[in-house]
Amino acid sequence: MTQTDEIPVLISSAGRRGALVRAFQQAGGDGSRVVVHGCDLNPDLSSGCQLSDHAHRVPRCTDPGFIDRIEEITRRNNIRLIVPTIDTELAAYAGAAERLAEAGARVHVSPPGVIAAVRDKLQTMRVLAEAGVPVPESCTEEELRADPGRLGWPVFGKPVGGSASRGLGVYARPEDLSASFAEPMMFQPVLTGAEYTVNMFVDEGGELRCVIPHLRIQTRAGEVEKGRTERRADLRALAEGICRALPDARGVMCFQVIDDPRLGPKVIEINARFGGGYPLAHHAGARFADWLIAEVAGRQSDAGDDWRDGVTMLRYDDAVFTG
Known part of the structure; x- marks a missing residue:
């Protein structure tokens, strides 16, 4: 490597992740320099993007054009590493990892499976339990309603696909459960x-x-x-x-x-x-x-x-x- 070698890195959904941006900016070593690109819905209002060396506007990860835009940024800036930072974009990146590799970037994401x-989160508990990793007993909303005593009370509930502490709740007795929930829920004993x-x-x-x-x-x-x-x-x-x-x-x-x-x-x-x-x-x-x-x-x-x-x-x- 030479003294002028640069490694462009894209921090996806940079948001408020200023410390992560700085960690990558300092991560070159051995004659290389990391150039950090941040992207977000509104990079002008993202501290992570403002701290990055370059900033880019992208649509939501659920938008059909999201990966197209990421590929465009990757090719134009010779991005070599893409770092997703939020749960909701992981599936999109995992599914597009080969496509983005062809564009020149390794995506820091595990395979789709x-x-x-x-x-x-319910599948997580099942996969870990099958491997002998200690996890709390878990069940679906339907299973809990069919057998209210299976976990004991109180119980802890959370969305199966939740993140960032959204939708968490502790329920002291069956009567405290909502008549219905806005998304699929799972329940566990209170630890x-x-x-x-x-x-x-x-x-x-x-x-x-x-x-x-x-x-x-x-x-x-x-x-x-x-x-x-x-x-x-x-x-x-x-x-x-x-x-x-x-x-x-x-x-x-x-x-x-x-x-x-x-x-x-x-x-x-x-x-x-x-x-x-x-x-x-x-x-x-x-x-x-x-x-x-x-x-x-x-x-x-x-x-x-x-x-x-x-x-x-x-x-x-x-x-x-x-x-």
């Missing part, structure tokens, strides 16, 4: 105890290279606001189980765990993308962005579990000004 399994996010990195060959858990001390809108890294062998074992359950998974994923004092740690969901708490992992030494760039550049990465225990993140509000 993996995305289908993790986007359906108590400390909650963890576990970030994991699977390299392009399918090897689990890094597992870094952090305690979710305080959250806001579903994302960790205050957290602390904790090195725990039992949580690493859960990540290994997820890799057995989803052997085709690649790249960065994170999963949530509730460490119930009676039942032990239970996996409650998986996100097959960079999680909102990734900046804590990055600062602690689990530099997933660097490792992805190394793979794209054809270099050997130093991915591993050499990260710092006991690192605390205390998020605060900041602002980006334009004009």
Whole structure:
């Protein structure tokens, strides 16, 4: 590589993900420079796009022209890596990964089968349970109504395809259930105890290279606001189980765990993308962005579990000004 080599990266749905943008801007090394392109519905009002080196307007990921626009951006700017950041766009990118590879970009996304399994939270529980990964007992709304005592009460309900803490609820008794729900729901026993996010990195060959858990001390809108890294062998074992359950998974994923004092740690969901708490992992030494760039550049990465225990993140509000 030469001193002038550039690796253009597209952060999709950049939104407020300024820390992720900065992580990639700093991830070049060895004579390469990462140039970050951000895209969003309204890049002028996206702090992540404003912090990027270049910004692009795109339609919603559900729009029929979404992938056409992403391919256009990719070809015009020689994008080499596309990084999705929200659950709702993962299926679109997984289905178009080969097409975008022909345009010159690797899409940081697992194959469609993996995305289908993790986007359906009930299916996630079934796949993990079959692989021996500890998960809470789960059922559909119809199953719960047919057998109200199967989980005990209270129960925890959430949308099967939900994200960002949308539609969550605790119901103390059968009479508290809504007469109907706006979308398919699943139900589980109410778990108590400390909650963890576990970030994991699977390299392009399918090897689990890094597992870094952090305690979710305080959250806001579903994302960790205050957290602390904790090195725990039992949580690493859960990540290994997820890799057995989803052997085709690649790249960065994170999963949530509730460490119930009676039942032990239970996996409650998986996100097959960079999680909102990734900046804590990055600062602690689990530099997933660097490792992805190394793979794209054809270099050997130093991915591993050499990260710092006991690192605390205390998020605060900041602002980006334009004009």
